[in-house]
Amino acid sequence: MTETASARVAEPTVVIVGGGFGGLKAARALRRARVKILLVDRQNHHLFQPLLYQVASATLSPADIAAPIRHILRSQRNAQVILAEVAAVDLGARHVGLADGRSLPYDFLILAAGSRSSYFGRDGWARLAPGLKNLEDALEIRRRFLSAFEQAEQEEDPERRREWLTFVIVGGGPTGVELAGTLKEMARLSLPREFRRIRTDRARVVLVEAGPAILANFGSGLSEKAVQGLERIGVEVRLGLPITAIEERAVQLGEERIPTRTVLWAAGVAAVPLGAGLGVPVDRIGRVIVEPDLSLPGHPEAFVVGDLAAFPHGPGGPLPGVAPVAIQQGTCAAANIQATLDDRPRQAFRYRDKGSMATLGRGKAVAHVGGLSLTGYPAWLAWLFIHLMLLVDFRSRVFVFFEWLWAYLTTQPRARLIVGGHERAQPVEPGAQDPTGRSGSPPR
Amino acid sequence: MTETASARVAEPTVVIVGGGFGGLKAARALRRARVKILLVDRQNHHLFQPLLYQVASATLSPADIAAPIRHILRSQRNAQVILAEVAAVDLGARHVGLADGRSLPYDFLILAAGSRSSYFGRDGWARLAPGLKNLEDALEIRRRFLSAFEQAEQEEDPERRREWLTFVIVGGGPTGVELAGTLKEMARLSLPREFRRIRTDRARVVLVEAGPAILANFGSGLSEKAVQGLERIGVEVRLGLPITAIEERAVQLGEERIPTRTVLWAAGVAAVPLGAGLGVPVDRIGRVIVEPDLSLPGHPEAFVVGDLAAFPHGPGGPLPGVAPVAIQQGTCAAANIQATLDDRPRQAFRYRDKGSMATLGRGKAVAHVGGLSLTGYPAWLAWLFIHLMLLVDFRSRVFVFFEWLWAYLTTQPRARLIVGGHERAQPVEPGAQDPTGRSGSPPR
Incomplete structure (x- = not known):
């Protein structure tokens, strides 16, 4: 018991932020690693984003393209899932701050928090x-x-x-x-x-x-x-x-x-604001510019993958924000953590465009x-x-x-339901107040 | 063309309020009647309520137990579906007032607006x-x-x-x-x-x-x-x-x-407030007390069915608010409208408990x-x-x-998704304000 406990204490902690394609793939790639994985997401589910438009068009139900992250990782004993919002990352102190005030110290970090819609500054x-x-x-x-x-x-x-x-x-x-x-x-x-x-x-x-x-x-x-x-x-x-x-x-x-x-x-999409708060260089849409091995400059223990990363090292400039890039980067970041644990050299990321x-x-x-x-x-x-x-x-x-x-x-998709909100009958209320305080017609 | 148009004008209008079991059944039972049916519901879907608890328990998705009312009635050419909230019914003037200000005149009315949760006056x-x-x-x-x-x-x-x-x-x-x-x-x-x-x-x-x-x-x-x-x-x-x-x-x-x-x-459930606004007798949970033929006292052209109706004429007092009662009453109200159109006597409702x-x-x-x-x-x-x-x-x-x-x-139901709200991680926020202004602990 004591032995197990002390062995467990010695295991390095890998915090993964985001349970999308990149984060989930990284967690699974580390399933045999002697690490303790904490996967943090503010949603309880992994979302298969390429089919999201079919939920919008009422062909599929949410449950068809989303599965609880816990469920996907249920058999992976070295992984814990934490449903929480990440407020900030302190690269120097090596901990991830959650919105509820808790702090998760890490030995390795994989940021895979993704992107959001961007309106080119016209937030209204x-x-x-x-x-x-x-x-x-x-x-x-x-x-x-x-x-x-x-x-x-x-x-x-x-x-x-x-x-x-x-x-x-x-x-x-x-x-x-x-x-x-x-x-x-x-x-x-x-x-x-x-x-x-x-x-x-x-x-x-x-x-x-x-x-x-x-x-x-x-x-x-x-x-x-x-x-x-x-x-x-x-x-x-x-x-x-x-x-x-x-x-x-x-x-x-x-x-x-x-x-x-x-x-x-x-x-348009932009990276989530988390990237800009790191204090490292980001590109014009807020993506964190990573090293060839996907780590951050000066922080070999911290990786960024997927939509949140800008990878300028391959041919054709930064890679597109698509699932295959995130999946391959998740695999690569996990492999580089494993390499570091094993005292082997890291590999540079190479995208195989399928x-x-x-x-x-x-x-x-x-x-x-x-x-x-x-x-x-x-x-x-x-x-x-x-x-x-x-x-x-x-x-x-x-x-x-x-x-x-x-x-x-x-030709009759099943999910044609209007659920939620009081907007049922009035999706866009004429004359409604814009919560941002701007008018519907933004300044040019 | 003129003939058809004038024939159409002569058709009596049946307004049905509510697309639940009672209202929908009534609409379908009138599919061959020479009437114009307007079915009004504030939701776009008919809900199979007996399985609603399985959506709550994440076994089924909303689309499994709900279907657009329009879709169900798509082939019934004498029926129109109106997505709107009913604000009031004027039994004297024979029209249904909608929340958006419109008014639907009727020759026959079937109220099947159902029930809501009731907290015995403890709204907090x-x-x-x-x-x-x-x-x-x-x-x-x-x-x-x-x-x-x-x-x-x-x-x-x-x-x-x-x-x-x-x-x-x-x-x-x-x-x-x-x-x-x-x-x-x-x-x-x-x-x-x-x-x-x-x-x-x-x-x-x-x-x-x-x-x-x-x-x-x-x-x-x-x-x-x-x-x-x-x-x-x-x-x-x-x-x-x-x-x-x-x-x-x-x-x-x-x-x-x-x-x-x-x-x-x-x-606890109570009837929706619509019943109490009619100006006819209601029981202690707001259900409208109907005549044996399901019409309202003094208003043979207006019927109430399902959870909104109190039917005190059979053995065992008012009937329970379950789907079979609503379905059978919907059928009965439709048959009584048809009987009136055909100059036949109406039938009294009899519940067959299955x-x-x-x-x-x-x-x-x-x-x-x-x-x-x-x-x-x-x-x-x-x-x-x-x-x-x-x-x-x-x-x-x-x-x-x-x-x-x-x-x-x-043993792994598919729909275990937490979607919507900011309550994701905090379903009941301690210290949150009660929007009703009452405290969590009501006066005894």
């Missing part, structure tokens, strides 16, 4: 155009999307009805593209028979991208294919103009004013995998297969498979 | 002991239940830890019994391996019933069997004493003080069906079968079946 937009980063966001988008049709059904004035039936999605990356496609398909295929006074299939879904192309890093061929695919199902794609104003009842796009009640934000893919709607996708460009049905099947395989635990795979099968065969 | 208890009436309630209970284990895991003080691991359920009707059984099973079977510092299987679940028996209207034999069944899995059952105080950290039960952080309310059943935990239930008393596994299978059959649409049946099969085989 956050209320008008919710982003899609967590389950709450997804349920809020679902609520606004479904409520808009309810409002339109009850609206007598044709102009106002048109506003309710117009959806603007800002940002032409994978999230924006997949959201636009799935929402348009819902309006086109799932909802029409349910409404008596409106034609849901005529709802406008406008995808706005400030740059010259959507899915820019997929390569130009696929980018054009994606535009064609979206336009074929009726999504309007607008390229090359930034949104300059978001108001209660319209967005401004260059000279054009698009009347709309529902704006969704997939345009490709990119995005769905465009029912049976349609674009994919760039292993040097191969796929479009249409083959790309969609590849997307389906890979995402099912990536889902973290077996049971989610089974249920998601059946949900998808169901939705595909019936 | 509502915040401390949430009831279980809708999806928001269920998710709140789930949040508190799961968060309590998180708090216990992090608590150093053994006394406070004990408080977090004690759950008091007030009310020994079917809801309280099923909630107690399922929460105890979760603590006993699903959670133990996930926590490192607490023994979740030692969590206390206390079921408190002020009367002399739980499941009182099942008959005394089954009531005792239910107590035995619950005690076998470790639920403590306390009979014959009312709760006299609910505080942040304890409940008072006669002389006994039970320290606890989590109190759940299944003790029995009662409640689960006690994994593979255990009590049931009184067709004069037969069942217990244990046979009762549980009967419960399973009947509830699957009752689920409103086919797809929910399929998915619920698989969720149950999964949970049964693995």
Whole structure:
């Protein structure tokens, strides 16, 4: 007993902040290490973010793409999960301060706290155009999307009805593209028979991208294919103009004013503020610039991985904030901790890009995998297969498979529920006070 | 065209308030009637309330037991669904006033707006002991239940830890019994391996019933069997004493003080306030006293069904607020409207009691069906079968079946997510202000 206890005392403590792809992978990679792992997250669940848009579009339920972190790590005896918010990290004293006042000393630290939606300094937009980063966001988008049709059904004035039936999605990356496609398909295929006074299939879904192309890093061929695919199902794609104003009842796009009640934000992310508080160099969106081995300059015991890290050492500059980068970095940071414990040299991180893919709607996708460009049905099947395989635990795979099968065969996804809030019937209350104190139309 | 239009104008309007069991059944029963049906609900979904406790206990997701009312009525061309809150009913002028100011004139009215949790005038208890009436309630209970284990895991003080691991359920009707059984099973079977510092299987679940028996209207034999069944899995059952105080950290039960952080309310319901505003006689819990044909005295065109109705004409006094009563009354009210349209005499409502059943935990239930008393596994299978059959649409049946099969085989229900609110880590904040202005401990 005493021996075990003293052996346990001697084990170094690894604190991991964040139970997303990077943090969870690091914890699992250390499962045989003689360390004590404390994984801290403010949510009780790991979230499979690549499918979050399907919760927003009411195809999947939260439980299909999220699993309790405790459950995932239940058999890993060297890991403890702590549900708490991290307030600050003291790199010098080597401890993590929690919002409830407690302090966790560490021997090794892995920061994997991720990113958040960023509005380029126009914080008043956050209320008008919710982003899609967590389950709450997804349920809020679902609520606004479904409520808009309810409002339109009850609206007598044709102009106002048109506003309710117009959806603007800002940002032409994978999230924006997949959201636009799935929402348009819902309006086109799932909802029409349910409404008596409106034609849901005529709802406008406008995808706005400030740059010259959507899915820019997929390569130009696929980018054009994606535009064609979206336009074929009726999504309007607008390229090359930034949104300059978001108001209660319209967005401004260059000279054009698009009347709309529902704006969704997939345009920008920034690292969580934790990174900027470390006192080490960060890039312009708050990501911590790491060494080749993913540690912090001057702090070989502290690592940063995933969306919170800026890794400028490989070809092509900082890596994109996607799950594969986080997973591979989590593995690498864990391996470098193990190497240090074993007195072996560390490895430099190298990203193995396995490709990119995005769905465009029912049976349609674009994919760039292993040097191969796929479009249409083959790309969609590849997307389906890979995402099912990536889902973290077996049971989610089974249920998601059946949900998808169901939705595909019936065009009737199951989760079309408006739950929570008093916004049920009024997703955006006209004239409501902006809690930030700014007006809906920010200064230019 | 003109003919159709004028024919349509001549069709009487039936306004149905509430898309629960009673209202929805009435709407469907009128599917071939030459009427225009307006179904008003403030939620977009019909909720299968008998399984709501399984959303609270994280076995099912909201989408498993709720379906959009529009979706259910999509093929019924004479029905329109209106998502709105009803503010008042003017029986004299024959119109329903909505909270947004609109007014719906009717020729026939069916009020099926249901019930809400009632705290016997101690409204301050509502915040401390949430009831279980809708999806928001269920998710709140789930949040508190799961968060309590998180708090216990992090608590150093053994006394406070004990408080977090004690759950008091007030009310020994079917809801309280099923909630107690399922929460105890979760603590006993699903959670133990996930926590490192607490023994979740030692969590206390206390079921408190002020009367002399739980499941009182099942008959005394089954009531005792239910107590035995619950005690076998470790639920403590306390009979014959009312709760006299609910505080942040304890409940008072006669002389006994039970320290606890989590109190759940299944003790009392009252009709929604709409009934009391009609200007017709109501009973002591606000239910509208109806005529034998379910209409209102002096208003043969207005019907009240389900939990909002008090039906004193049969044997055994007012009927219980359960789904079969609401369904049968919805059918009866629709038939009486049809009879009036056809100039036939109306029928008086007669309740056909098909029995009662409640689960006690994994593979255990009590049931009184067709004069037969069942217990244990046979009762549980009967419960399973009947509830699957009752689920409103086919797809929910399929998915619920698989969720149950999964949970049964693995003891790992899928929906253990803490979502929403800032209460994540602190479900009941000590010292928080009671929004009602009352203290946690109400005057006796």
